[in-house]
Amino acid sequence: MAQVKICGITRPADLSAVAEAGARYAGFVFFPKSPRNLSVGDAAALAAEAPPGVARVGLFVSPDDAALDAVLDRVPLDIIQLHGSETPARVAEVKARTGLPVMKAVGISVPSDLDALWDYGLVADLLLVDAKAPPDAALPGGNGLSFDWRLLAGRRLLKPWMLAGGLTPANVAEAVRLTGASVVDVSSGVEAAPGQKDPALIRDFVMAAQG
Numbered sequence: 706m707a708q709v710k711i712c713g714i715t716r717p718a719d720l721s722a723v724a725e726a727g728a729r730y731a732g733f734v735f736f737p738k739s740p741r742n743l744s745v746g747d748a749a750a751l752a753a754e755a756p757p758g759v760a761r762v763g764l765f766v767s768p769d770d771a772a773l774d775a776v777l778d779r780v781p782l783d784i785i786q787l788h789g790s791e792t793p794a795r796v797a798e799v800k801a802r803t804g805l806p807v808m809k810a811v812g813i814s815v816p817s818d819l820d821a822l823w824d825y826g827l828v829a830d831l832l833l834v835d836a837k838a839p840p841d842a843a844l845p846g847g848n849g850l851s852f853d854w855r856l857l858a859g860r861r862l863l864k865p866w867m868l869a870g871g872l873t874p875a876n877v878a879e880a881v882r883l884t885g886a887s888v889v890d891v892s893s894g895v896e897a898a899p900g901q902k903d904p905a906l907i908r909d910f911v912m913a914a915q916g
């Protein structure tokens with residue numbers, strides 16, 4: 706049984722579907738190249754509507770301080786997700802600057818990619834173990850790609866972690882079984898179109914993740 710984060714929420718109805726399905730985290734994307742990108746104003750309105758049981762995760766890609774401040778001045782967030790090329794030192798800086806828990810996304814493709822989970826585990830509060838985006842991908846995440854989940858089998862990480870990358874209602878139970886993940890994260894696998902979640906897929910995903 707795993708808890709669920711639904712990433713890339715852009716509409717109030719999708720946030721309601723997240724809460725009604727029993728997901729514990731809702732992700733808001735701040736990355737202009739993404740079809741899931743939110744303006745600060747829209748994000749402020751959405752985040753204010755999140756019910757108490759749903760943690761609000763702000764996703765940033767290699768943000769500078771000004772980009773973080775512009776969002777955090779107006780958008781109430783509970784967790785910062787860093788999904789770019791942030792170094793461990795930058796993760797520590799963001800944590801100190803914002804005072805919020807920081808989750809660092811680590812892309813996995815081959816076994817040696819797992820080494821970074823140790824380095825980031827020393828400084829981040831949470832880890833997001835995601836598929837590594839191909840070099841020609843338009844986005845560093847949210848591409849619906851998965852990695853070989855067997856790479857994580859039996860591994861102990863330094864910090865609590867979420868599994869992401871290409872998860873769907875059809876494969877999430879198997880992913881949880883193979884990796885032992887206690888939290889799973891999905892975006893494109895519960896979408897009707899990029900940036901538009903499908904409430905039925907969200908419900909099916911949460912039910913499948915929870916066993």
Ligand SMILES: O=C(O)c1ccccc1NCC(=O)[C@H](O)[C@H](O)COP(=O)(O)O
Nearest residue numbers: 712739846847848849870871891892893
């Ligand atoms: O979703 C985006 O548009 C996005 C843009 C830039 C960086 C990361 C992005 N998404 C990350 C996620 O939604 C998830 O944390 C994760 O990568 C799972 O995505 P998916 O494979 O689509 O389920």
